[in-house]
Amino acid sequence: xxxxxxxxxxxxxxxxxxxxxxxxxxxxxLRAQSKTDVVVIGAGLSGLNAAMLLEExxxxxxxxxxxxxxxxxxxxxxxxxxxxxxxxxxxxxxYGRMIDIVERLGIPMLNSAGRAQITPFELYLDGERIxxxxxxxxxxNILPEAYKAFSPRLVPLVLLRQTNPxxxxxxxxxxxxxxxxxxxxxxxxxxxxTDEQIDLTYNLNVPYGTSAHDISALMMWFNDGWVAxxxxxxxxxxxxxxGNMTIPEAMAKALSSEVHIGRQVVGIRSDDSGAEVVCGDGxxxxxxRVVCSLPLPVMRYIKFDPYLPSVMAKGxxxxxxxxxxxxxxxxxxxxxxxxxxxxxxxxxxxAGHVIANRHNVDNTDVTSLxxxxxxxxxxxxxxxxxxxxxxxxxxxxxxxxxxxxxxxxAPQIKSWLRDPFANGDYAVWEPGQxxxxxxxxxxxHGNIHFCGEHTALSNRGMEGAMESGExxxxxxxxx
Ligand SMILES: Cc1cc2nc3c(=O)[nH]c(=O)nc-3n(C[C@H](O)[C@H](O)[C@H](O)COP(=O)(O)OP(=O)(O)OC[C@H]3O[C@@H](n4cnc5c(N)ncnc54)[C@H](O)[C@@H]3O)c2cc1C
Numbered sequence: 001x002x003x004x005x006x007x008x009x010x011x012x013x014x015x016x017x018x019x020x021x022x023x024x025x026x027x028x029x030l031r032a033q034s035k036t037d038v039v040v041i042g043a044g045l046s047g048l049n050a051a052m053l054l055e056e057x058x059x060x061x062x063x064x065x066x067x068x069x070x071x072x073x074x075x076x077x078x079x080x081x082x083x084x085x086x087x088x089x090x091x092x093x094x095y096g097r098m099i100d101i102v103e104r105l106g107i108p109m110l111n112s113a114g115r116a117q118i119t120p121f122e123l124y125l126d127g128e129r130i131x132x133x134x135x136x137x138x139x140x141n142i143l144p145e146a147y148k149a150f151s152p153r154l155v156p157l158v159l160l161r162q163t164n165p166x167x168x169x170x171x172x173x174x175x176x177x178x179x180x181x182x183x184x185x186x187x188x189x190x191x192x193x194t195d196e197q198i199d200l201t202y203n204l205n206v207p208y209g210t211s212a213h214d215i216s217a218l219m220m221w222f223n224d225g226w227v228a229x230x231x232x233x234x235x236x237x238x239x240x241x242x243g244n245m246t247i248p249e250a251m252a253k254a255l256s257s258e259v260h261i262g263r264q265v266v267g268i269r270s271d272d273s274g275a276e277v278v279c280g281d282g283x284x285x286x287x288x289r290v291v292c293s294l295p296l297p298v299m300r301y302i303k304f305d306p307y308l309p310s311v312m313a314k315g316x317x318x319x320x321x322x323x324x325x326x327x328x329x330x331x332x333x334x335x336x337x338x339x340x341x342x343x344x345x346x347x348x349x350x351a352g353h354v355i356a357n358r359h360n361v362d363n364t365d366v367t368s369l370x371x372x373x374x375x376x377x378x379x380x381x382x383x384x385x386x387x388x389x390x391x392x393x394x395x396x397x398x399x400x401x402x403x404x405x406x407x408x409x410a411p412q413i414k415s416w417l418r419d420p421f422a423n424g425d426y427a428v429w430e431p432g433q434x435x436x437x438x439x440x441x442x443x444x445h446g447n448i449h450f451c452g453e454h455t456a457l458s459n460r461g462m463e464g465a466m467e468s469g470e471x472x473x474x475x476x477x478x479x
Contacts, residue, residue, distance in 0.1 A: 032283075032284040032285075032286065033062070033283065033284065033285045033286065034286075035274070035286040035287060035288075036060045036061065036062045036285070036286070036287045036288075037054075037059040037060040037061065037287060037288050037289070038051075038054055038059050038060070038061045038062075038287050038288065038289050038290070038291060038476060039061075039062050039063075039064060039275070039277050039285045039286075039287040039289075039290050039291070040054075040061060040062070040063040040064070040290075040291040040293065041064055041265050041268075041277060041290065041291065041292045041293060041294060042063075042064075042065060042066075042072060042292070042293035042294055042452070043063050043064075043065035043067075043070035043071070043072065043248065043252055043259045043261070044070075044071065044072025044073060044074070044248065044293055044452070044465060045072070045074065045088075045247070045248060045251075045462055045465040045466055045469065046293045046451040046452045046453065046465040046466065046468045046469035046472075047063060047065075047072075047291060047293035047451065047452075047469060048063065048070070048248055048251040048252060048255075048469070049097070049101070049251070049465070049466045049469030049470060049473070050291045050293070050451055050469035050470070050472045050473040051063045051255055051291075051469075052251060052254060052255065053469070053470060053473035053474075054291075054473050054476060054477070055255060055256060057473075057477055059476070061255070061257070062257055062260065062285060062287070063252070063255065063257075063259045063260070064259070064260045064263040064265065064277065064279070064285060065259050065260065065261045065262075065263060066262070066263060066264035066265065066421050067261065067262075067421050068261050068262055069245075069261065070245075070248045070249060070251075070252045070259055070261070071087075071244075071245040071247075071248040071249065072087075072248070072293075072421070072422070073087040073088060073295075073416075073422055073425075073426070073453075074087045074088045074244045074245050074247065074248055074462070075087040075245060075414070076240075076242070076243020076244055076245040076246070077243075077328055077411075077412050078242075078243055078245075079411060079412075080328055080330060080367075080368050080411055080412060081330065081359075081367045081368055082357055082358075082359030082360060082367025082368055083242060083243035083359060084328055084357045084359065084367070084368050084370055085239065085243065085244055086326055086328070086412065086414040087244070087416075088244055088461060088462045089239060089244070090112075090237045090238070090239065091109075091236075091237070091238040091239065091244075091462060091463075092227075092230035092231055092236055092237070092238075092463075093230065093231065093232055093233050093234065093235075093236035094229055094230035094231070094232060094463075095230065095238075095459075095462065095463040096463070097463055097466035097467065097470065098238075098247075098462050098463055098466060099238070101247065101251065101466070102238075102240065102247060105247070105250040105251065105254060107240050107246055107247055107250055108240070108241045108242075109238045109239065109240055109241065110238065110239055110240075110241050110359070110361055111236055111237060111238055112237045112238075112239065112358060112359070113234075113235035113236055113237040114235060114237075115237075115358040115364050116237070116344075116355075118358065118364060119336075119342040119343055119344050119356060120132050120342050120344065121151060121153065121342070121344045121345065121346045121353075122341060122342045122344065122345055122346070123135060123151065123152070123345075123346050123347075124345055124346065124347040124348065124349070124400045124401075125140050125347075125348050126140075126348065127399065127400050128140075129341060129400070129401075131341075132151065135151065136148050136149045142194075142196055142197060142200065143155065143197060143200070143201070144192060144193065144197065147159075147201075151346065152200050152201045152204065152346070153201070153205065153207075153346050153353070155201035155202075156184070156201055156202050156207060156220075157207075157224070159187065159188065159191060159193075160184075160187070160217070160220050160221060160224050161224055161228075163187055163191065163221075164221045164224055164225060165180050165221065166180070166221050166222065166225055168225070169221070169222050169224070169225025169226045169228075169229065170222075170457070170458050172218050172219070172221065172222035172434060172438075173434070173438055173439065173457045175435070177218055177434075177435070178435045180217060180218045180221065181216055181217075181218040181431060181432050181433075181434050181435045182216070182217050182218070182431050183212060183213050183214070183215065183216070183217060183430075183431040184202060184209075184212040184213075184215045184216075184217050184220055185198060185202075185211070185212035185213045186217070186431075187217045188201075188202065188212055198212050203375075203376075204348055205346060205347075205352050205353045205372075205374060205375075205377070206374050206375035206376075207374075208220065208223075208322060208428045209320070209322065209375060209428045209430075210323065210375040210376050210379075211375065211376070214320070214428075214430050214431075215428060215429070215430065215431070216429040216430060216431045216432070216433060216434050217431070218429075218434045218435075219428070219429040219434055222434075222460075223460060226458075226459065226460055230463075239359070241361060244462075260283075262281075263279045263281070263283060263285075264279055264280045264281070265277055265278070265279055265280075265294070265302060266278055266279060266280045266301070266302060266303065267302060267303040267304075267305065268290055268292065268302060268303075268304055268305070268448055269304075269305040270290070270305070270306070270445065270446030270447040270448050271446070274286060274287060274288045274289075274447060275287050275288070275289060275290040275446070275447040275448060277290055287447075288447065289447045289448075289449060289476050289479070290447060290448045290449065291449050291450075291451060291469075291472045291473070291476070292448055292449070292450050292451070292452075293450075293451045293452045293465075293468075293469070293472075294452065295321065295421075295422050295423065295424070295426075295427075295452060295454065296315070296316050296319050296321065296427060296441070296452075296454055297321050297422070297423030297424055298420075298421060298422070298423060299316045300316055300317060304445070304448075306445075306446065308445055309440070309443070309445070311436070311437065311440040312437075312440045312441055312443060312445070314436075314437070315433070315436070315437030315440050315441045316441065318430075318433065318437070319427050319428075319429060319430070319433055319437055319441070319454070320424070320427075320428055320430065321416075321417070321422070321423055321424020321425060321426060321427060321428065322374070322375075322416075322424055322425035322426055322427075322428045323374065323375055323376075323378040323379050323382070323416070323417045323424060323425070324372070324373070324374050324378050324415075324416045324417070324424070324425035325373045325377075325378040325381045325382055325389070325413065325414065325415040325416070325417070326370050326371065326372055326373070326412075326413070326414045327351070327370070327371040327373070327381075327389065327390055327393040327394075327410050327412070327413050328368060328369075328370055328371075328410065328411060328412040328413070328414070329368060329369040329370070329371060329393075329394070329397075329408050329409065329410050330368050330369075330408070330409045330410075330411060331343075331366070331368075331369065331404070331407050331408060332406075332407050332408070332409065333407050334366065335401070335403040335404045335407045336356075336366075336403075338403045339401070339402075339403035341401075341403075342356075343356035343366055343369060344356050345400075345401070347396075347400060349396035349397075349399075349400060350371075350373055350377055350380055350381055350392055350393055350396050351371040351373070351393045351396050351397050351400075352371055352372050352373040352374060352377050352378075353371075353372040353374070354369055354370070354371050354372070354397070355369065355370050355372065356369055357369065357370060369408075371393050371397070373393075378415070378417065379417070381393070381413075381415070382415050382417055382418055386413045386415075389413050389415075390410035390413050391410075393410065393413075394408050394410055426453055426454070426461075427453070427454035438457070441454060441455055442455035442457075442468070442471070444475055449472040449475050449476060450468075450472065451465075451468035451469045451471065451472035452465065452468055453465040453468060454468075455468045455471075456468045
C-alpha cells in the first residue's frame with residue numbers, strides 16, 4: 001500500500017484539482033498520517049454527524065475538511081447585524097436530529113416563527129410596485145381565474161400541493177413513483193397553464209432549478225409533503241443565536257480529535273487492506289473505511305480508485321446543483337418607514353426575492369436584508385465581479401424603490417455556484433433523475449461510504465444531511 005500510495009500521490013498531483021489545491025491552501029509538510037479506523041471527508045453537518053456517531057461507538061475517527069472552517073453549507077455572516085445566514089437558515093419543528101443535537105450540545109436557539117409574515121412580499125414588475133390588494137385585479141395578473149388571488153410566487157406551491165400524487169412523501173424513492181418523475185413544466189401544462197403563466201409563477205424567481213423544464217415534479221412533491229410534515233404543532237423556525245454555524249462548530253469541538261482543516265481531497269483509493277485519502281497538498285490519510293460527504297459537483301473532480309460504478313458516476317456527473325447568489329444588504333435608515341411599503345419584495349430584477357431578516361433576540365426589528373438571486377438570475381450575477389454584482393443589485397433596488405436611494409450598503413455577496421467546495425446550493429433533480437440516480441449515489445463503494453444531503457431519502461436540507469451521516473455511520477457499524 002505504501003509504495004502504491006506514493007505512485008498514486010504522484011499521479012494525483014498531476015491533476016488540475018491537485019495543482020489548484022496546492023496553490024490555494026496553506027500547506028503542512030507532505031506526510032502520511034497514521035492509520036485510523038475511519039476518515040470522514042467534509043466537516044459539514046453530515047460528515048460531523050457520522051463522525052460523532054462513530055466515535056460514540058468507539059471508532060477512532062479523523063475528520064478532514066478542505067475549507068479553512070467547519071460547517072460547509074452552513075455559513076453565518078457574523079460581520080452583519082443579526083448574523084444572517086448565507087447558507088442553511090431555518091430548522092422546523094420536525095427536524096428531530098437537528099433539535100436533538102442542539103439540545104445535547106446546549107446551543108441557544110432563537111424561534112423566529114411568524115416573523116417572516118410581519119410584512120408581506122410585495123410585487124415589483126417592470127419597475128411598478130403592485131400591492132397584495134391591487135394584485136387580484138391588476139392588468140399584469142394573467143393567472144388562471146382560480147389562482148388570481150395568489151401572489152405568483154405561491155402558485156407553484158398551491159398547484160403542487162393540489163396535484164401531489166404521493167400517498168406518503170417517502171414514496172418518492174420507490175420505483176413505483178417513476179411515472180411521476182416528470183418536469184414541473186409538464187405539471188403546469190397538464191393543468192392548463194400557458195407558457196406566460198409558467199414564466200411569471202415559476203421561472204421569474206425559481207424556487208428550484210433554473211426553469212420549470214429542468215426540475216423533477218417528483219422531487220417537488222417529495223419536498224411539498226416533507227415540508228408539511230416538518231411544520232406540525234406550534235409554529236417553529238429555529239436558528240442558533242450567533243448563527244447556525246455555531247452548530248457544526250460545537251459538533252467539531254465535541255470530537256476527540258481536532259478536525260484537520262485546509263485539507264482539500266483530490267483522490268480516494270480503496271482496496272482489500274483499507275482506504276487512502278489523498279489531499280492536494282500531498283497529505284495522505286489511511287483508514288479502514290472512509291465516509292465521503294462531498295457535494296456531487298465537487299466529486300466530479302475527485303479521482304476514485306477503483307472507478308465508481310457507471311450509474312453512480314453518471315449521477316455525479318449529471319445531477320445539477322441549484323445556482324444561488326445572495327447579496328446581503330444593510331439599511332443605513334429604515335427606508336420602508338419613509339415610503340410605507342414592505343421591506344419584503346418579489347422582483348423581476350437581479351435583486352430577485354428580497355427578504356427582511358429579523359434576527360434580534362428581544363425584538364422583531366429588521367436587522368438586514370437579503371437579495372436572493374436564484375437560477376438564471378444567480379448566473380447573471382455570477383458573470384460579473386463580486387463588487388459589480390453588489391453595485392448592480394443596489395442600483396436595481398434603488399431604481400424600483402426610490403426611497404432606498406443612498407440608504408443601502410452591501411457588505412457581502414455569496415455565490416454558491418462559484419464556491420469551489422460546493423459548486424452550487426444543493427442537488428436539484430432533473431426530470432427522470434430521481435428514478436435513475438437517487439439510490440445509486442448513496443451506495444458504498446469498497447470501503448468508501450457516502451453521505452451528504454444529496455443522498456438523503458426521507459429528509460431534506462439540514463435534517464437530510466444529518467439523516468445521511470447517520471446512515472453512513474450505521475453502514476460502517478454494520479460491517
Ligand atoms: C443558501 C442556502 C439555504 C439553505 N436553506 C436551508 C434551510 O432553510 N433549511 C434547511 O434545512 N437546509 C437549508 N439549506 C441546506 C443545508 O444547509 C444543507 O443541506 C446542509 O448544510 C448540507 O450539509 P452536508 O454535510 O450535506 O454538505 P456540506 O455542508 O456542503 O458539507 C460538505 C463538506 O465538504 C467540504 N469539502 C468540499 N470539497 C472538499 C474537498 N475537496 N476536500 C475536503 N473537503 C471538502 C465542504 O467544505 C463542506 O464542509 C440551505 C443551503 C443553502 C446553501
